Amino acid sequence: MATVRINGQSRTIDGPDDTTLLWAIRDMAGLTGTKYGCGAGLCGACTVHVDGEAVRSCQSTVGDVAGKDVTTIEGLSPDGNHPVQVAWREYNVPQCGFCQAGQIMQAAAILKQKPDLTDDEILEGMSGNICRCGCYERIVAAVRHVSTGS
Amino acid sequence: MLHYLEQAMSDAPKQRAPELEFANVSRRGFLTIAATGFAVAAFTTQAGAFARYKTGGDFMPHGIRYDPKIFVSIDADGTVTIVAHRSEMGTGSRTSLPMVLADEMGADWSRVKIVQAEGDEPKYGNQDTDGSRSMRHHIQSMRQMGASVRHMLAQAAAKKWGVDAKSVTVGVHEVTSGGRKAGFGDLAADAMALDVPAFEDLTFRTEDQFRYIGKGNIPITDLHDITTGKAIYGADVSLPGMKFAAIARPPAVGSKPIRYDATATFKVPGVEKVLGLQISNFPAKFAPLGGIAVIASNTDAAIKGRDALEIEWAEGPHSGYNSAAFTEEMRATAKKPGAVLRAEGDAKAAFEGAAKVFARDYSQAHMAHAMMEPPVAVANVANGKAEIWAPVQSPFGTRGDLAGALNMPIEDVTVNVTLLGGGFGRKSKCDFAIEAAQLSQRIGAPVKVQWTREDDIRHSFYHTTSVERIEVALDADNKVTGWRHNSVAPSILSTFAPDSGHQFFIESGMGHIDMPFDIPNISVENGAAMAHTRIGWFRSVSNIPRAWAVQSFVAELANEIGRDHKDLLMEMIGPDRLLDPPKQGFPENFWDYGEVYDEYPIDTARLKNVLAIAADKAGWGLDLPAGEGIGLAVHRSFVTYVATAARVKIVDGKITVPEMHMALDCGFAANPERIRSQMEGAAVMGMTTAMHSGITYENGAVTQSNFHDYPMVRSDNYPQKVHTHVVPHGFEVHASGVGEPGVPPVPPAIANAVFAATGKRLRDLPFGDTV
Ligand code: FES
Ligand code: FES
Numbered sequence: 001m002a003t004v005r006i007n008g009q010s011r012t013i014d015g016p017d018d019t020t021l022l023w024a025i026r027d028m029a030g031l032t033g034t035k036y037g038c039g040a041g042l043c044g045a046c047t048v049h050v051d052g053e054a055v056r057s058c059q060s061t062v063g064d065v066a067g068k069d070v071t072t073i074e075g076l077s078p079d080g081n082h083p084v085q086v087a088w089r090e091y092n093v094p095q096c097g098f099c100q101a102g103q104i105m106q107a108a109a110i111l112k113q114k115p116d117l118t119d120d121e122i123l124e125g126m127s128g129n130i131c132r133c134g135c136y137e138r139i140v141a142a143v144r145h146v147s148t149g150s
Numbered sequence: 151m152l153h154y155l156e157q158a159m160s161d162a163p164k165q166r167a168p169e170l171e172f173a174n175v176s177r178r179g180f181l182t183i184a185a186t187g188f189a190v191a192a193f194t195t196q197a198g199a200f201a202r203y204k205t206g207g208d209f210m211p212h213g214i215r216y217d218p219k220i221f222v223s224i225d226a227d228g229t230v231t232i233v234a235h236r237s238e239m240g241t242g243s244r245t246s247l248p249m250v251l252a253d254e255m256g257a258d259w260s261r262v263k264i265v266q267a268e269g270d271e272p273k274y275g276n277q278d279t280d281g282s283r284s285m286r287h288h289i290q291s292m293r294q295m296g297a298s299v300r301h302m303l304a305q306a307a308a309k310k311w312g313v314d315a316k317s318v319t320v321g322v323h324e325v326t327s328g329g330r331k332a333g334f335g336d337l338a339a340d341a342m343a344l345d346v347p348a349f350e351d352l353t354f355r356t357e358d359q360f361r362y363i364g365k366g367n368i369p370i371t372d373l374h375d376i377t378t379g380k381a382i383y384g385a386d387v388s389l390p391g392m393k394f395a396a397i398a399r400p401p402a403v404g405s406k407p408i409r410y411d412a413t414a415t416f417k418v419p420g421v422e423k424v425l426g427l428q429i430s431n432f433p434a435k436f437a438p439l440g441g442i443a444v445i446a447s448n449t450d451a452a453i454k455g456r457d458a459l460e461i462e463w464a465e466g467p468h469s470g471y472n473s474a475a476f477t478e479e480m481r482a483t484a485k486k487p488g489a490v491l492r493a494e495g496d497a498k499a500a501f502e503g504a505a506k507v508f509a510r511d512y513s514q515a516h517m518a519h520a521m522m523e524p525p526v527a528v529a530n531v532a533n534g535k536a537e538i539w540a541p542v543q544s545p546f547g548t549r550g551d552l553a554g555a556l557n558m559p560i561e562d563v564t565v566n567v568t569l570l571g572g573g574f575g576r577k578s579k580c581d582f583a584i585e586a587a588q589l590s591q592r593i594g595a596p597v598k599v600q601w602t603r604e605d606d607i608r609h610s611f612y613h614t615t616s617v618e619r620i621e622v623a624l625d626a627d628n629k630v631t632g633w634r635h636n637s638v639a640p641s642i643l644s645t646f647a648p649d650s651g652h653q654f655f656i657e658s659g660m661g662h663i664d665m666p667f668d669i670p671n672i673s674v675e676n677g678a679a680m681a682h683t684r685i686g687w688f689r690s691v692s693n694i695p696r697a698w699a700v701q702s703f704v705a706e707l708a709n710e711i712g713r714d715h716k717d718l719l720m721e722m723i724g725p726d727r728l729l730d731p732p733k734q735g736f737p738e739n740f741w742d743y744g745e746v747y748d749e750y751p752i753d754t755a756r757l758k759n760v761l762a763i764a765a766d767k768a769g770w771g772l773d774l775p776a777g778e779g780i781g782l783a784v785h786r787s788f789v790t791y792v793a794t795a796a797r798v799k800i801v802d803g804k805i806t807v808p809e810m811h812m813a814l815d816c817g818f819a820a821n822p823e824r825i826r827s828q829m830e831g832a833a834v835m836g837m838t839t840a841m842h843s844g845i846t847y848e849n850g851a852v853t854q855s856n857f858h859d860y861p862m863v864r865s866d867n868y869p870q871k872v873h874t875h876v877v878p879h880g881f882e883v884h885a886s887g888v889g890e891p892g893v894p895p896v897p898p899a900i901a902n903a904v905f906a907a908t909g910k911r912l913r914d915l916p917f918g919d920t921v
Contacts, residue, residue, distance in 0.1 A: 015448065016419050023450035027394070032386035033379020035571070037522050038603040039453070042857035045522060073379030080378040088377045092369050092823065095831055096240030097376035098383060098522040098571025127866035130857060132522045132572050133240045134834025135827070136868045 002062045006031065007075025017063030021055075022046045024062050025072060033073035033101045037130065044129030047102040047109075048072050054109035056128075073101035076108060084108045087142040095133035103129045107143045117147040153211050153278070154656050154744065200293060200354035203884055206744035207287030210278065212271035212546075214287060218295040218302075218346060220273060221251065228323060228335030230257045235267040235274040236284045237543050238372070239521075239573030240831070241889045242824035243284035245371045247292050250820060253362040254296025254355055256303075257334070258323040264371050269545025269565035279543045280578050280687070281743065282788035282887025285820050289885045297352040299341070306341035307332055322361070357881060366823030372569065384526040384541035384568045389596040392528065394449045395589050396456035396600060397427065399441040399609045402850025403683055404431030405466030410442055414458035420451025423593065424459070427585075431467055432645050432684050436551055438581045439609055443589060449600050469850035471682035473615060476847075477513055480638040480679050484511055484619035488636045488675030489652060492663045494735030495671035497623075500632025504623035510706055511620070512699040514915040515844035517613035518852075519688055520860065523571020524606040525582035529589070530596040531556060536563045540583040541570035548580040555584045556591055574689040579611050607860050608852040611686025612845055614639045616679075618699035623671070628711040630722065632671040637662050639695065644681035651678030653692075659741030661696025661785060661894070666752055668724025672735060683847065690893040693787040694839060697894035698901075698915060701783035705902040706911060715902065716765050716782055726755035743789050749884060750789040756815045756877070757786055760793040763813035763875050768795030777801075779906025783895035790891035791815040791877075792829075794836075796869070798903035803920045805904055807837060807869040812892060815877040818885040826874040828888045833869040836896020838862050844916045867919065 002013045004021075006029050013024045025034050025048065037045030039058045046057040049071040050064075076082045084107045094100045103126070110117065110125035117125065122143045131139065144150060207214045215221070221233045232251055238244035244264060252262050267274050276287070300320045307325040308315040310332070318327045325332050362368050375381040400406070412424045422445050429440035442459060446452040501507060527540035536556055542548045545565045553560040570577055586599040601609075616639035623632030641653045653676050663674050688694075704722060708715040729752040731740050742750060761784040768780050777800045784793040797809040812829040819825055842861045846853045854860040901912040908921050 015450070019448075020450045023448055026385075027448040027450070030388065031379070032382070032388075035383075035523070036385065036449075036600070037524075038857050040603065040856050040858070043522070043603075080374065085377045089369065089373050092373065092827070094240075094370065094373065094376045095242075095827055096238075096522065096570060096572045097372060097381055098569075100376050101379045104377060123865050127864045130522065130862045130864060132520060132574075132835070132862060134831035134863070134868075136834060136863075136865050137830050137870070137872055138827075140865060 002066065004062055004065055004070060005068070006070045007072060013062050015062065017061060019062045020058060021060040021062055021065060022057040025057060031072050031074050035098055035101060037099065037102070044106055045099050045102040047105040047129065049105060049109055052109070052112060054106050073105055076105065082108060083146045084111065084142070087145045090145070091138045091142045093135050093138040093142055095135055099129060099131045103131065103139055111143065111146055115147065117143065119144065122147065199356045201882060202290065202349070204746050204749055205287050205290070206746070207276065207283070209744060210276035210287070212276050214291045215275040216291050216294050218298045219342065221295050222299050224334050224338035224342060226335045226338060228261055228333050229263055230261060230334065231263045231265055233267050233274065234264050235277050237277070237279040237545065237567055237570055237573065239279065239543065239570035239577065241284070241828060242370055242821060243279065245368060246821040246824055247284060247288055249362045249368050250289055250292035251296040253360055254293045255299045256320045256322055259362060259368055261323060266567050268567065269549040271546040277545050278547065278578070279573070280575060282790065282889045282891060284887065285885050286789070286887045289820055293354060294349060294352065297354050298346050301347045301352055302341040302344045303334060303337050305344055306337045310337070310340065363820055364818070364822065366821060368821070382568050383523055383571045384528070384539065385523070385598070385600060387528040387539040387568060389528060389530055392596040392598055393422065393445050393593065394447065394452040394598050394600065395443050395445050396452040396602065397441050397443045397585060398456050398459050398461055399439045399605065400429060400466060401463055402466045402469045402471065403439065404429060404468055405463045405850070407442060408462045408464045410462070411460040414460070415444055415455040418451050418455040418458060420447040421455040422446055425589070425592065432681070433647050433649070435646055436579045436581045436584065438585045445589070445593060452600065453602055466850065468682045471847045471850045473515065473847040476682070477615065477617065480617040481511060481513070483677040483679065484617045484636045484638045486677060488638070488677035490673055490675050491658050491737055492672060492674035492735045497632050497634055497671045497673035500623040500671035501621070501634070504632065505626040506624045507621055508624060508707055508710055509619065509621035510703055510913065511617055512695070512702055512913050513617045514615060514695045514698060515846060516615045516683070517688055517839065517843040518607045518610040518845050518860065519574040519576035520606060520862065521572025521574050521576055524601040524603055525576070526598065526600050527583040527586040528596065528598045529583070529586035531587055531591040532594070534558070534562060536587055537566070538564065538583050538587055539566045539568055540580070541568050541577055542580055542583060543570065543573045543578040544580065548583050551580050552584060552587050556587055575687040576610060579686055603857070604855045607845070607854050607856065611645060611684045613688035613694070614642070614685050616695040618695050620699055620703045622707065624711070630669050633665070633667065633669045634673045634675065635662065635665065636675040636677050637696070638677040638679045640679045640681035640685050642685050642687055645684050645686060649681050651680045652676055655739045655741045657692045659743070660692035660787060661700065662692065663736055663740055664752060665700065666729060666754055666757060666786065667722040669722070682850070689835065690787060690890040693785060693890070693894040694897070697783060697785040698897050701785065701895060701898035702901055702913065705781070705905065716761070716770055719761065719782065719784065720758055723754050723758050728753055745789060750886070752786060756791045757784060759877060760784060760791045760813040760815050763877070764793035764795040764811045767811045767813070767873060767875060768797060768809070770795065777907055779903045781899045781902025781904070781906055783898040783902065785894045787891045787894055789886045790888060792891045792895050794895040794899035796896070796899040796903045798900060798907050800907050800921060804867070805841065805900070805919050805921060806867055807900060809871045809873070810869040811873045811875065813875040813877070814888070814891070816886045816888050817883040818879050818881045819876050820885055822876055825876055825888050829874040829892045830872045832892025833872045833896055834863050836893045837869055837900060839893065840897035840900045840916060841919045842916050
């Protein structure tokens, strides 16, 4: 049993401390917006924020986040209108949509660190997130839009 | 695809439908014999607004439904609910088809709700979401159903107000006559109780009246849910008391476990059971591979428990499969004569009398689909009934296969379709749903089976591996007088029937037999290659190796004989014409994507047009800086014409693609915005296919396992700017699909650009990202 703060709420996780954070979030906290894509830190589908920083939840454990604040896509914005989410809609970014929660969480984290990203910083900052449908051009355009307004 | 496989297995009937049937089409329609054969000009009360035509949809299992009472309902508050009967895997069909219906009906999109159909083809008509067929086969029925509801609303209003129906106007979500006005909701109950009008009594909107169709102004329906994490995919379904399963499957297909040790597995907290599953070998359609299942109280425990199993596997029937050696065998086979599929003129004489013969071969490794959501399914089998939630492309096919696997009547099986986190053909094969259902049946509790990425990459139904050899005979003026193309690749059919080593008519119809060049002597051949793993269809299917070979070859030939690539390609395509299959030596069972050929003939003018557009837009012929090049390729697949012009820049030995032009002719463009997103996606998947996607085998087992050794194009190197150019057409040029045809021209266009930039010719897919 461990307690984890997810989206501002304390949740009891019915599992040992080395329970993978991703599955704790999905199976135990019942928040399914965070996705499994590789389980190996290679695709970014599982990206959440831990104390405001982008973290691959498939590579963290419940123990790693004890006493920290975990934010998932469901908690990114109370009304779902974080500027990154709004930009995603404006550019009609998704195809299948499966990677997009991870993409949005990654984009929100890098924009928080540095609100005015250069194109190279966007490409580099988003390169850990795979989109098999190939929405990169729109993803980059949406991040650029939030970053520079263009 | 599946239904054609079943046909192929049952002694291949003729695929070309020689006669047009008029089920569901006006009897008062008339036939005109045009130069190209039959054209249908059906009666409409708005001449030209909607002339019916025949599609292959009528030959699909359960055909097409035209009854709006099945697809549309209207609440008293005016909410219009439209059924999406095709699976959504990223192409946008769940938005685009209801959008067509809504526009023709007069519905305001903001008041439209979409519900997903369960797997029920007797009710909804065919639901197999593959073959780039959703728009191609259903745009007419969506328009007809929309027009029907509009007429029913008008009739209901006329009756209610005691006025002539002619005085009633249906606007956007409201109906008026004189000073009277009613919302759709006010009229819903009366309208939906009326009989559905016959097609010939309907009027249709003219194109200038469309608000959504052809406009690209509608965001995808799940956009808000996707961006807020609320969209429900296969793995997001949860049932009370549900157990979680992960399965250790045989490393080589058909290998059996000799012994296993689950001691470590049972030490993982949450692990509850370990169960042996029956091993299968192909041909077994979509039967699960079998193996050893770990049942746990959560996914983490199931996967960790599965990974902790120690299993010794016996040698199996395919443990000798080594793909590197196999490719060399295919290369040798391709050099020998194969079974002749198309013979036009006298190829033998052309080669004997040639001044010169030029030959090259091109290979491709297997590929796994690697859709972002790995296979997953939730099943609850209890009290003699089975209910499944799964991201499947063929919901009704899945239902039938589940009924068989569970030994239950199909009426007792329900298949609920979630959103698909990508499909690309993999999710047409429902082995993962069968696994979940059989486990649920066995343990008496709901079960979720989650595939890991490793499972997905190692236990797929793989895109075939191939060698395509092309030889041409040249005369003294370097004119091509003979063409021989021998395709060698294990066939998809081996998954369904005892393997002959030969491909079947669908595979041969994808850029092999239907090669459009104007060459007098042609021999299209197929050499044998036996399958040693499960082969399945992957987005674009055999068009990928065919476009790769043919479009690389012409560029090589141009270089060899000192010609401009575009000029030579245009010249080889030849004069504007429709290919005449029987005259040009096509076999009787030639497959034109399941369509009546005369409705979707191979049109060289359309092929050349997209090539010209892509080349012009990319600046073909302009001087480029050193280390840069433009490459061209053009290919017709799924009755859509696509040309790619890729601009490549070599940066420190790395191949980058700053710009790509995709020019396509898909007939009437119903949703240009999703057409564009499909082309952007095809550019990315085409680049991944070109550079990265290689599944190889050692001793029957897949060598790769996850995205580190089966990499994908990422944002640090992707086609940076994709320009999509859609050839505009009116509704009279039949809409085709766009899910698949964008991919095939991309790899050869990139390779041709690499050659232009560096002089290095690439002939084997994947070719890596460096030169
Ligand atoms: S699932 Fe965590 S990085 Fe892929
Ligand atoms: S939208 Fe499908 S994987 Fe990104």
